[in-house]
Amino acid sequence: MEQQQETVLAFKGLTRRFGGVVALNEFDMELTNGQIVGLIGPNGSGKTTSFNVLTGIYEANGGSIEFLGQDITSWPAQKVYEAGVARTFQRSRLCLELSIFDNIMIGAHKRLNHGFMFNVFKRKALQQQIKENYEEARKLLTIFDPELADKMFEPVGSLRMIDRRRIEICRALISHPRLLLLDEPSAGMTHEETRELMDDILEVREMIDGLSIILVEHEMGMIERVTDKCIVLNFGQKICEGAYREVASNKLVQEAYLGGE
Amino acid sequence: MTQSLKDKLIILLLAALGAAFLVTFIAIEEQAEIFALLVFAGVLIIASAKLGLTDKISQSLSRNERLLNLSVIAAMLVVIFWFHEDHFPLLMIATVLLYVVACCGLNMQFGYTGVVNFAGAAFFGVGCYTAAVLGGTGTPLLLVIALGGVMAAIIGSILIIPVLRTRGHYAAVVTIAFGLLFRTFLEVNDTLGGPQGLPVSGMNLFGWDFNSNIQITENIEFSFYMNYVILALIMVILTFILMRRIERSWIGLNFDAVRLDETAAACYGINIKRWKILSFTLGNFLAGTAGALFAMMLGFIAPSNFAFSDSLILVSIVLLGGMGSIWGTILAAGLVVLLPEKLQVIQEYRFLLYAVVMILILLFRPQGVLPRNLRSYIPGWRG
Ligand SMILES: Nc1ncnc2c1ncn2[C@@H]1O[C@H](COP(=O)(O)OP(=O)(O)OP(=O)(O)O)[C@@H](O)[C@H]1O
Ligand SMILES: [Mg+2]
Numbered sequence: 001m002e003q004q005q006e007t008v009l010a011f012k013g014l015t016r017r018f019g020g021v022v023a024l025n026e027f028d029m030e031l032t033n034g035q036i037v038g039l040i041g042p043n044g045s046g047k048t049t050s051f052n053v054l055t056g057i058y059e060a061n062g063g064s065i066e067f068l069g070q071d072i073t074s075w076p077a078q079k080v081y082e083a084g085v086a087r088t089f090q091r092s093r094l095c096l097e098l099s100i101f102d103n104i105m106i107g108a109h110k111r112l113n114h115g116f117m118f119n120v121f122k123r124k125a126l127q128q129q130i131k132e133n134y135e136e137a138r139k140l141l142t143i144f145d146p147e148l149a150d151k152m153f154e155p156v157g158s159l160r161m162i163d164r165r166r167i168e169i170c171r172a173l174i175s176h177p178r179l180l181l182l183d184e185p186s187a188g189m190t191h192e193e194t195r196e197l198m199d200d201i202l203e204v205r206e207m208i209d210g211l212s213i214i215l216v217e218h219e220m221g222m223i224e225r226v227t228d229k230c231i232v233l234n235f236g237q238k239i240c241e242g243a244y245r246e247v248a249s250n251k252l253v254q255e256a257y258l259g260g261e
Numbered sequence: 262m263t264q265s266l267k268d269k270l271i272i273l274l275l276a277a278l279g280a281a282f283l284v285t286f287i288a289i290e291e292q293a294e295i296f297a298l299l300v301f302a303g304v305l306i307i308a309s310a311k312l313g314l315t316d317k318i319s320q321s322l323s324r325n326e327r328l329l330n331l332s333v334i335a336a337m338l339v340v341i342f343w344f345h346e347d348h349f350p351l352l353m354i355a356t357v358l359l360y361v362v363a364c365c366g367l368n369m370q371f372g373y374t375g376v377v378n379f380a381g382a383a384f385f386g387v388g389c390y391t392a393a394v395l396g397g398t399g400t401p402l403l404l405v406i407a408l409g410g411v412m413a414a415i416i417g418s419i420l421i422i423p424v425l426r427t428r429g430h431y432a433a434v435v436t437i438a439f440g441l442l443f444r445t446f447l448e449v450n451d452t453l454g455g456p457q458g459l460p461v462s463g464m465n466l467f468g469w470d471f472n473s474n475i476q477i478t479e480n481i482e483f484s485f486y487m488n489y490v491i492l493a494l495i496m497v498i499l500t501f502i503l504m505r506r507i508e509r510s511w512i513g514l515n516f517d518a519v520r521l522d523e524t525a526a527a528c529y530g531i532n533i534k535r536w537k538i539l540s541f542t543l544g545n546f547l548a549g550t551a552g553a554l555f556a557m558m559l560g561f562i563a564p565s566n567f568a569f570s571d572s573l574i575l576v577s578i579v580l581l582g583g584m585g586s587i588w589g590t591i592l593a594a595g596l597v598v599l600l601p602e603k604l605q606v607i608q609e610y611r612f613l614l615y616a617v618v619m620i621l622i623l624l625f626r627p628q629g630v631l632p633r634n635l636r637s638y639i640p641g642w643r644g
Contacts, residue, residue: 055528056527056528057524057527057528076527077524077527077528078527078530078531078532080528081528081529081530082530086528086529087528089525093522093524093525094525095517095518095521095522095525096521097521098514098517098521098635098636099635099636101644102514102517102635102636105511105514106514106518106525106526106529106531107529109515109529109530109531110530112511113511114511114512114515116512116539119506119507119510119511119512120503120506120507120510120512123506126510126511127638127639130638130639131639131642134644138644152643152644153635153637153643153644154635155635171529175529
């Protein structure tokens with residue numbers, strides 16, 4: 001049923017410590033083309049840290065990260081993004097005083113011309129580029145919420161949390177990533193809103209060829225519905241991997257969740 | 262009457278009112294009259310804010326940017342030509358204009374990119390001393406101005422590494438230290454005149470002597486300061502265009518992203534260092550050009566012109582006007598330079614008053630008196 005089994009991302013023995021805390025401990029994982037992987041685990045188990053190490057915000061203390069056949073372990077955040085990884089943040093990180101359009105355009109950074117001469121003196125060409133990108137941003141946002149797409153020049157700070165999450169996802173998607181990292185996208189949403197959001201994400205995935213997704217999520221319904229496989233972390237260690245059903249019935253996993261809270 | 266015609270009339274009316282206000286304010290000397298005029302202006306502004314007029318007016322303004330810009334230039338020209346033979350008012354106006362240029366530089370650094378610079382006066386001073394040194398060499402005037410900016414940008418590059426490495430308070434301390442060092446360096450450096458300073462010789466533009474009055478007809482003579490005021494106005498216009506174009510481009514967006522969230526910016530490919538260096542360098546360049554013309558206009562400069570307190574004044578203009586707001590900077594520079602010149606009470610308690618105003622602004626109106634608007638990349642275009 002899979003078209004290709006190309007490996008997109010591979011962690012090998014990935015380790016990260018914060019002082020005495022081992023946030024990631026010899027973490028191995030693999031992700032293939034077009035796959036959606038659920039990354040779950042109790043609070044403080046290292047899910048966000050794995051995103052931060054992967055995207056170059058934190059250095060790894062050990063192990064390696066391979067993305068599309070390249071060793072990106074020590075790459076800076078900018079280079080990881082250029083290579084095709086885009087993410088959202090657990091605590092939404094948008095520029096609240098900027099407009100929706102501005103925020104989405106930050107995601108399009110690698111396709112824009114940032115030359116001084118171009119930006120200051122070639123105004124016609126710049127405005128052409130602005131208008132083209134506006135159309136694309138608008139189209140993308142319309143998939144998530146047509147009403148929101150009519151407010152492109154309103155400040156993000158004036159919007160509801162759900163809308164902000166949608167914009168953050170659009171900012172990631174506009175970069176045409178190969179790998180999308182979603183860190184608790186449904187936090188603070190109702191079941192209905194969560195379902196809608198996930199439908200939208202799946203719809204967009206159909207449009208971007210071979211997009212793989214890692215989804216960190218506490219909402220198990222969502223994990224069950226959309227993921228191809230799940231990985232469970234506890235104290236920075238992978239304790240289980242497999243389809244949602246197998247993972248959910250695993251003894252270790254049940255203990256971790258019971259012991260975690 | 263159509264809306265667009267109404268908008269245009271409002272703009273023309275405001276420009277005329279502004280010109281009349283400025284002419285009156287600069288011309289009158291009697292302290293009580295000045296005070297009355299200020300109170301009158303204040304009441305007018307508060308009343309129109311209460312009546313909801315300011316919102317309507319600002320909408321009219323933003324719909325007609327071009328006309329607004331041209332009207333303000335025309336109003337400035339009226340004010341300048343009104344005082345064509347009066348040295349002191351012209352000197353004051355030129356000073357305001359050059360402060361606008363320098364503060365736009367700081368605004369590019371601080372308001373756009375979030376790079377603090379408490380050594381604004383030092384970079385302004387680099388421009389001044391460049392003009393003083395080049396004064397006798399016959400270097401063309403426009404080149405002196407440009408070189409003043411280039412020197413400020415080059416000397417600023419000394420600071421780039423510490424500014425990139427440190428953040429917030431630490432970066433502030435680094436720039437404060439640099440400003441103090443700069444002044445001490447000037448005081449002990451005899452080739453640059455030491456504490457007594459240096460004379461700056463008058464300048465020529467294509468054989469036009471800037472330091473002698475201009476005889477127009479037998480009865481009309483322009484003060485030689487007209488040269489400087491006009492040139493300063495041109496510099497303000499160019500600076501305004503540069504600031505606007507940067508703001509309304511991807512570069513402006515990158516600047517904002519760096520200021521607001523470095524981590525998120527880095528995760529979207531934005532090279533933090535590149536944009537901080539660009540904005541720091543451009544900002545210092547602007548401060549340097551302003552300094553160069555300022556020195557030629559005064560004809561004399563000394564280290565005491567570039568104290569820490571002068572840097573603080575530049576920063577307070579940016580904060581008062583509003584971070585990243587160009588019109589705010591223009592208004593605030595006018596207030597901060599003109600008020601103490603006109604009101605002797607303020608002259609004495611200048612710094613105390615600045616401190617109080619700064620605290621009030623930061624507490625009650627942190628976005629400044631004329632806050633920056635959301636970016637509209639293309640005037641009038643909203644998708
Ligand atoms: N910057 C940091 N400095 C120090 N410790 C950190 C840092 N970031 C994470 N940690 C620690 O690493 C561990 C893993 O944290 P992480 O944020 O990855 O957990 P998580 O699985 O995302 O949890 P949650 O479900 O609460 O988001 C925790 O013990 C946390 O305290
Ligand atoms: Mg987390």
